Amino acid sequence: MSVDAPAAPVTAAGGDTGLVAAADRLRLLAALHAPAADTGRALSREVTEAIREAGFARHFVAARFGGSEGTFAELTDAVVSVGQGCAASAWCASLAAYSARFASHLPEEGHQALWGASPDTVVATGLMPAGRARAVDGGWKVTGRWSYVSGIDFADWVMLCAAVPGGEGPPRLRFFTLPRGTYTVQETWDSVGMRATGSHTVVVDDVLVPAHLSFDRADMLSGRNATSGVPAHNVPFQAVGGLTFIAPVVGAALGALTACAGSVTGRRRNETAELTVVRASGRIDAARALVGQNAEVLDGRLFTPEHMARNERNATYAAESLREAVTLLVGAAGTGGLGEEHALQRFWRDITSAASHVALQYDTAARKNYSAVLLGPAE
Template sequence: MPVAELDTGLGAVAEKLSHLAAQHAADADTTRRLAPEVVAGLREAGFARHFVSSRWGGTDGTFTELVGGVLTVSQACASTGWCASLLAASSRFAAHLPEAGHEELWGGGPDAFIATGLVPSGKAQAADGGWRLSGSWSYISGVDFADWVLLCGAVAGEGPPELRFFALPRGSFETIETWDCAGMRATGSHTVVVSGAYVPSHRSFARADMETGRNSWSTQPTHNVPFQASGALTFIGPAVGAAQGALKAAAAGLANKKRFDAAEVELVRASGRIDAARHLVEQNAQVIDARAFTPEFMARNQRNASFSGELVADALTGLLRAAGTAGLTESGSLQRFWRDVTAATSHVALRFDITKAARNYSAALFADA
């Protein structure tokens, strides 16, 4: 059976979680946090264990199935889908830890919630058998309910500082509630502060391993994926799922009122943009599962994610034009989806100008000219 066809059952449990998240979505937007029932549903659904090795009770899942699950959940609540996507990605990153680190994270079960800080905002100094880590990391999604954080920091030494990731359990870091974005309100993307915490060597790995996809401790295919191929997929999936939810909300609103040709044209045009974005995102997942890690395909994955972000952002603008003033009613879900998609697609990983997605793919195009 091809890897991409593996069915771990995530689709069915994602559908169940979607219904639960829909019931709490409005309150999550207001309170800026996921309901305890939804957090429990995330754990039960298995997003955290999706990329964990079966040796530790994990799923050994694929990117294709993960994307399908994230799209399903995000149609109901973008914040829940965002957290689901990042929980899976964080477990995959943590698979780069040495074997003793795997046992500490997953020896008691595969569902540990890990929140990741990708930006190297801290500094580490060598200590007995490990490091002392200090720093402040912003935008750590899901930290409200994380069991662990995985934070990137610089280790000073001879020559340029080495960038490494460090895994710390809850209790060894402080959370400062700084997340006040207009969209994706319930992701809990707060600031984490660490003050001289000791991190043993088995709870650290080189950032270069994650970037290149080189894993010295696991031969599982999904643990050996270059970051360029998969990084943006983590963030664009929830945005596209939220756009699908917005399309349903806009169509339902228009079905119950007098419609105009212009509104229907906007609706159909938006649906085309959203479908195109979904196909591009699904293509990215299939490329990763097929292990097509050529420079051209990795550059195309970056382009697909950034372009999909533009497509769904434009689609949401069209849906609001179609819905008119009613689409901005605070009691309705369309304006929430609009804010969520706007916030999600502003992420640095989806920006053409910052990720160099355009330059990387243009190089592939010019090479074939």
């Protein structure tokens, strides 16, 4: 049994950027390198260059810099495709695209710094606030440590969120963008799954960041982008609803389904195993449909509180369903599916690790907002 890759979608502008076709080729390469990437805890240079060449980093970059100005639906299909071969490769590909979208909130001079020479600049992002910054002449001095910065090993720049003390009330939060060479990386990523994402710790020690390489976090949250008229650059953060992180997991689950189907043969094939695989496939298809719905909301610019809260619910529910699905698949495959050389056990570990991301948890990402949609505001 094999799972067909998604067909190439048509972008909102009426043209296919070619990302899905490139992703289908990348899927094969990533699958070939996946066992070594897992044991070596890093993507090969061949795969990271292929991620760049496929067009993930340029997908949301403005056309005036040679970028694709692509849609969320096309990116989602491409990430799902890569995930069928290697979840870690899909995770890094997804973040390369979404990090460029975040960086679009920089002032115009910042755009020139990142993409003036090439639209394929790879940006890694530390979304969680850490460290601190202080205003100085010409910009900011930044210091701190940021954990879980995926893809930092092959990024050209890193974008980090830090607090700016001053005045009454809580500190303001800003993003600061630093080129490779101005920060150090500590290899701290030791998760049992998604080993090859290189989600290490970035350390910055009193580095000057020019004003044009910083922006207020509130701009990203609201989706207001005064420096760009590209539709994908003007999207509320809540509306994305975990799409960045759940699309690779959908792909990994499809990969797990294919791997399991190859194991359920001979004595392993019986009514119980067949029913288990069918049940798992239903959960995967349901999750895939919900993730596709999220992309439709973004491309359709349906930024109502109801749609945005549903996107959060969709991503978290999909993560739950995919965890359940891969557990069923491991049970159907039996002991053989857990062998060191079997792809199923790698997908199982990757899905378990990826689904633990804070953006895919009901309590932190979906409960409050969607319960208000269903039940009204809490009294």
